[in-house]
Amino acid sequence: MKQVDYIIVGQGLAGSCLIQTLLHEKQTVKVIASATKKPSSEIAAGLYNPVTGKKMLLTWNAKILFPLLEEFYKKVEKEFQTRIIYPKKIYRPFADIQSQNDFWIKPSDEIKAFAEPEQDSKQYEPYINNPFGGLSTKQSGYVDVKAFLDVIKQQLLATDSYTAETFDYNALTFDNNKVQYKDTEAKRIIFAEGYHNTNNPFFNWVPVKGMKGDVLTLKIEDYPINDVVNKHFFIIPLPNGTYRMGSSYINNFEDDLPTEAGLKEITAGAHTILKKPFVVLEQKAGIRPTIADHRPIIGEHPEQPLVLIFNGLGTKGVSIAPYAAIELTKFLVLGQEIKESISVNRFYYLYSNQKSSQ
Numbered sequence: 001m002k003q004v005d006y007i008i009v010g011q012g013l014a015g016s017c018l019i020q021t022l023l024h025e026k027q028t029v030k031v032i033a034s035a036t037k038k039p040s041s042e043i044a045a046g047l048y049n050p051v052t053g054k055k056m057l058l059t060w061n062a063k064i065l066f067p068l069l070e071e072f073y074k075k076v077e078k079e080f081q082t083r084i085i086y087p088k089k090i091y092r093p094f095a096d097i098q099s100q101n102d103f104w105i106k107p108s109d110e111i112k113a114f115a116e117p118e119q120d121s122k123q124y125e126p127y128i129n130n131p132f133g134g135l136s137t138k139q140s141g142y143v144d145v146k147a148f149l150d151v152i153k154q155q156l157l158a159t160d161s162y163t164a165e166t167f168d169y170n171a172l173t174f175d176n177n178k179v180q181y182k183d184t185e186a187k188r189i190i191f192a193e194g195y196h197n198t199n200n201p202f203f204n205w206v207p208v209k210g211m212k213g214d215v216l217t218l219k220i221e222d223y224p225i226n227d228v229v230n231k232h233f234f235i236i237p238l239p240n241g242t243y244r245m246g247s248s249y250i251n252n253f254e255d256d257l258p259t260e261a262g263l264k265e266i267t268a269g270a271h272t273i274l275k276k277p278f279v280v281l282e283q284k285a286g287i288r289p290t291i292a293d294h295r296p297i298i299g300e301h302p303e304q305p306l307v308l309i310f311n312g313l314g315t316k317g318v319s320i321a322p323y324a325a326i327e328l329t330k331f332l333v334l335g336q337e338i339k340e341s342i343s344v345n346r347f348y349y350l351y352s353n354q355k356s357s358q
């Protein structure tokens, strides 16, 4: 029987960030990741943007999340000698005169650390529609999520710590305060299954909802802009000269395949933002694991503390996952309490409801 500290199920952004923070703490892991359940992380455009939404507000916990995520991915880059993170300014054209006035007149001190009115909006004018000017972000950019997942997987394969299989919940047993799964024994098991958590018998009461999305790769003619542009849709310049553009938000879906509606919506967006012709080279789709309060979910099962969850990354996995992984690692390794706002405890009442209705 192989002995490890933790079994981790899933190797998307949640699983990968947790694996890396545990390894940094000299813990041992065994990872089980399905070869058929497509990770949302493989589709993610990788953007991290501290100023989001139509109202251009600061995202949750930005002061902590954004410095921490850059430190985290840069450390991974150094460890694996692979480019992972691309810090970049995001130029956000104002939608109308109202939002322009709001931002110029009363930017709060908090937001000033992350964004400022763009002084030279004219440079973008030949390429994009920006009649009201715009703002530019700091501490923003994108992560090459695929490159990140690849280096983590290669590291696990090299130490025989990775199995590509769909987890068989019936094969999980508990003995002597340990968990056993097939030929592996561990102190605890952590499920980081993204949207597929809905099929997990331990955590199917956790209110993770799927939000499908499409993302496109574009070729844009005569478009030398090297910043990310974000006007409802984002356009990210990639190192190979193409552009990633997204994304759509679809609540009702039957599969995780690219949609015609998503293609139409994003290309219509491209026509409103871009002044230059473009062609679509590729379309991909995935399912984000969202949660109504937009906070991650980490912690123990209410009755079986050897079984834990890491989920709820929603639309912002790149920026939330390193923080949540570090908080979960502090809990596992140091016994430090998990903050209520990100703990699975906040949904224990749903488990009680489920039990009492059975």
Ligand SMILES: Cc1cc2nc3c(=O)[nH]c(=O)nc-3n(C[C@H](O)[C@H](O)[C@H](O)COP(=O)(O)OP(=O)(O)OC[C@H]3O[C@@H](n4cnc5c(N)ncnc54)[C@H](O)[C@@H]3O)c2cc1C
Pocket (backbone or CB within 6 Å): 009, 010, 011, 012, 013, 014, 015, 032, 033, 034, 035, 036, 037, 038, 039, 040, 041, 042, 043, 044, 045, 046, 047, 048, 165, 166, 167, 168, 192, 193, 194, 195, 196, 197, 211, 212, 213, 214, 215, 246, 247, 248, 284, 285, 286, 287, 288, 289, 310, 311, 312, 313, 314, 315, 316, 317, 318, 319
């Ligand atoms: C179109 C689109 C664009 C996006 N763009 C961005 C963006 O720009 N920036 C950003 O921050 N976020 C973005 N996201 C969101 C981001 O993808 C998610 O927040 C994040 O990927 C969720 O990571 P996760 O690890 O929780 O889940 P996933 O990435 O889905 O990973 C789940 C893992 O669990 C495995 N698994 C599931 N069930 C089992 C099982 N029973 N047995 C074994 N393995 C199992 C899967 O194979 C996978 O490895 C985007 C999402 C989409 C769809």
